[in-house]
Amino acid sequence: MFNRLYVHIPFCIKKCRYCAFVSSTPKSEELQEYPALLIRELQLRGSAADPVASVYFGGGTPSLLQPQQLARLLEEIAAQTGIQATAEITLEANPGSVDQISLKGFRDAGINRISLGIQSFDDRFLECLGRIHAAEQSRQAFRDAREAGFNNVSIDLIHSLPGQSLLQWRSELLHAIRLAPEHISIYGLTVEEGTPFALSYPAGCHELPDDDLSADMFELADELLTAAGFEHYEIANYARPGYRSEHNSGYWKRDGYLGLGVAAHSFLRDGYGVRLSNPDNLEDYRRGVTSGRLERSGEQRLTQGDAMAEYLFLGLRLAEGVSLPAFEGEFGRPLESVYGSTAADLARCGLLVQNKSVLTLTRRGMLLSNQVFTRFLP
């Protein structure tokens, strides 16, 4: 049913202005009790058929947990589901909430990949975004991670920031290349409803770059990072050879995963797949877990049509694209018989290309990926 595990830690020291994730500032007793709730949920959910191939602690700010708490969680996961010896075990970390000692502790606890939320190397942008750290803290966190023994470090960067020029974005990318992480995730800033950014920009922040400038930023990242030896293996992700994110690749390949914690989503490989989500507030989650009856909301059992569409729009995110024989093997129907005319249309518009038996997005298709994906919806 699942071979990957996602653990959501819904706490942050302070909410960033652009953030639409489920997270809030915790009381200290909430941080203390939360790992025990996760362990209880894991016990309620039962075990995987096989040991999991990856574990991902995401958030929120998972680096607010103590190394001992993470060690205890991993111990329990190993006991309940098993963890493969080669499993990728990632912790998202905020540069403002780690130091040399905690990073060493995380490594000793069994974390083997760190994903640092650097976002920008320019203090003015960090300030405008409402991040809790300065650029120098990010550089220090990176050095500390190396010192602690992490040889697989990913960093997140955001482009299309208020008032950002192409030259400034170039400088961010050059900073990232100099740091030499194994993996870089790059997102364009989007203004989500309900965030402080959606209501008004704080003083000192400027207007957002327009679509053309955002597209230039996407292309500049592709150009500079691939020239520096990174593979552009997914729309928003770059990796040195051998360092693609195992866990996230599983999402794009529709592997089953169990999500633990407040607001965590799961995808179980049962029939064409079932998507489920946990309560999105701590109180309901705590009540469900402690009573032994944790209701999941939003259960969606996929039809064959849903699953085929997902297969396309998740698979096309990857540079390796969608293999026609693999699609037919999965669904017993040739891809051309289901999406032939849609794919031909998109190819005519220069968004999609078929090379032998593989469909991939063009660079323009990557830029306009949301428009491409809606064409495959049932």
Ligand code: SF4
């Ligand atoms: S650290 Fe991440 S999850 Fe927390 S508020 Fe900022 S953007 Fe949101």
